[in-house]
Amino acid sequence: MNKGLKSTDYHFAGQTKKYTGKVRDVYEFEDQLAMVASDRISAFDVVLPEPIPYKGQVLNQIAARFLEATADIVPNWVDSVPDPNVTIGKRCDPFKVEMVIRGYLAGHAWREYRDGKRMLCGVALPEGLKENDKLPAPIITPTTKAAEGHDEDISREEILKQGIVAEDLYTQLEEYTQALFQRGTEMAAERGLILVDTKYEFGMYEGKIILIDEIHTPDSSRYFYADTYAELQAKGEPQRQLSKEFVRQWLIAEGFQGKEGQRIPEMTEEKITSISDRYIELFEKITGDSFVKEDTSDISNRIKENIEKSLNLQ
Incomplete structure (x- = not known):
């Protein structure tokens, strides 16, 4: 092989x-x-x-x-x-945050919500949502960009308070993130897919904001199949996904979530x-x-x- x-x-x-x-x-x-x-x-x-x-x-x-x-x-x-x-x-020169945007309550966001949190990165979530439900509108839930170890959720307010990104630049990052997600959503729909969530990374080059790294790949994004989404959601069944989530689910089933003392299967x-x-x-x-x-x-x-x-x- x-x-x-x-x-x-x-x-x-x-x-x-x-x-x-x-x-x-x-x-x-x-x-x-x-x-x-x-x-x-x-x-x-x-x-x-x-x-x-x-x-x-x-x-x-x-x-x-x-x-x-x-x-x-x-x-x-x-x-x-x-x-x-x-x-x-x-x-x-990369910004030290990743711009995560979510259109649906899935993955990490769902696990936080399931455990009782109703505020994610400073964004309030409504009561009564189920796993994989569509959110009222896409939300941006940034993370810090860790050189090593785990990236951490962070709010817009904390990013500005800590001076990680200046407010005028961060506002532009938010606008780019929303526009990119909209384009990705449209391109996914053409392929019979739903772009569930994704992340973007940006940097500065000659005084301008530049989109860096990868975008809309299965490592950085989650997709559902559109044709079966409504039926599976109504039945409370797992969604058919195109993402790396299947790897995570295999690891979780084998008792591994990256925590200390756990062994990779x-x-x-x-x-x-x-x-x-x-x-x-x-x-x-x-x-x-x-x-x-x-x-x-x-x-x-x-x-x-x-x-x-x-x-x-x-």
């Missing part, structure tokens, strides 16, 4: 820094970044021990498509996509293959295209050579 790309360790001419995230390896140059989407998978802010074949290609190619499709709303960081697993773009070859197949299904449903598996027999060298060509480092 193809084991997937677990990590990279390149040393490019002109490289100033390397940053290893939960999923991506980021190579910094003077004014650009080369972001490699590995096949690592994380859940509950923990990187799982085995990579998922083709996951990086899926995420990188979905993100590229949606970034291109939203460039009229807000400029983004992308300069080129020279490899199925690589995006090269502008090196921005065994990732068998069968489980790894099934997760890979689900990511490919996600790609095809979200984009409407057939997924073309790239040759991964020498993936590390392929990526290295394509980055070097794109940045004229050879």
